[in-house]
Amino acid sequence: MERVQVELDTYGVGRGTVIRYGHWGRPVLVFPSEAGRAWDYENNGMVDALAHLIEGGRAKLYCVDSFDHLTWSDNTLPTEDRARRHGSYESWILEQVVGLIDGDSPGHRGIVATGCSMGAYHAVHLGLKRPDVVRVAIGLSGNYDPSSWHGWGELGEATYFANPTAYLPNMEGEHLQWVRDSANIVLVAGQGPFEEHPTRSLSGAYQLAGLLADKQIPHELDVWGHDSAHDWPWWRKQIAYHLPRFC
Numbered sequence: 286m287e288r289v290q291v292e293l294d295t296y297g298v299g300r301g302t303v304i305r306y307g308h309w310g311r312p313v314l315v316f317p318s319e320a321g322r323a324w325d326y327e328n329n330g331m332v333d334a335l336a337h338l339i340e341g342g343r344a345k346l347y348c349v350d351s352f353d354h355l356t357w358s359d360n361t362l363p364t365e366d367r368a369r370r371h372g373s374y375e376s377w378i379l380e381q382v383v384g385l386i387d388g389d390s391p392g393h394r395g396i397v398a399t400g401c402s403m404g405a406y407h408a409v410h411l412g413l414k415r416p417d418v419v420r421v422a423i424g425l426s427g428n429y430d431p432s433s434w435h436g437w438g439e440l441g442e443a444t445y446f447a448n449p450t451a452y453l454p455n456m457e458g459e460h461l462q463w464v465r466d467s468a469n470i471v472l473v474a475g476q477g478p479f480e481e482h483p484t485r486s487l488s489g490a491y492q493l494a495g496l497l498a499d500k501q502i503p504h505e506l507d508v509w510g511h512d513s514a515h516d517w518p519w520w521r522k523q524i525a526y527h528l529p530r531f532c
Contacts, residue, residue: 286332286339290323293381301350303382305389306332309342311532312390314382314419316400316407320353334521335528344397344532347386349378353403357431363438368431368447375447378411383418395420397531401520402426402484409470409493413449413502416467421531423471425520426480428489453496461500470497470504473523475513484515 287308292300302323317325326332326348338344356371386396398408398419405427412422430450432440445451456464474480474490481487487508494506507527513519 286336291385293377293385301352301377301382303350303385304348305345306348307339307342307345310338310344312386312393312396313344313346313528313532314378314386314396314398314408314411315346315348316398316404317348317351318401319351319403320358321351321404323348323350329517330521331517331524334525338529338532344528345390347382349382351404351407357403357434360435364432364434364436365438365441365444368441368443371431371447372443375411378407379415379418397421397423397528399423399425399524399528400427401517402486402515403428405429405486406431409472410447410449412468412470413453413464414446416464416469420467421469421471423473423524423527423531424490425473425523426475426484426486426515427472427493428485429493430489433485449493450496453493453500453502456500461502465500465502468502468504470502471507471527472504473507473509473527475509475515475519476511477509477514477519479515480513486515 289305291303294300304323315326352374356367356374359367396419398411400408405424406429409422409424412419431448432444472490472494474487497504
């Protein structure tokens, strides 16, 4: 399996790693779990779970660093400051990483983004904010309300525009229609250990699915059984089930 690792500047906070797996196929932007690194997907068996897609030329994975330790996971900062830092990370993804993908996979039919746990938030938020870039977002065991992540301090514009549970209820008019026409969101959660306490992934999936339904934004909610835990063995099964439909 072809594996290529590159380093990209990250706007004054060092360099971020991107690892590409595969030689051909639809580009898949992969966010790691909370505070994870680009190689976590490989180290936890996710790349092996998708080997048939990668080696068959159906998918090219682009796994990125998270930088959550500087943004949402830095509980010493008020939530609004974390959201501002997240904005810089988001710019890095949209400008540098997406630029890399476009240059490396010319003529592709739109990026699929996916992630597990906090990575699910990153993927789904981009699928709603920039559905012209991320045409499909698959969130596994995500919580989509960053204001609930040990938040404190006064919330402002930066948090609002980074929080799907805040901006979706107010989406309307031409912008809403654009999202309806472009977005495709898949929300997956289990009912087993750690999917509700302490992560609130199960209720988070239900909450976001309800907001998407209210706005008639295309989405799927796939709830797995009571044995499906907030852990890699189940995420391997879930991504192997869902990703082939889009590649």
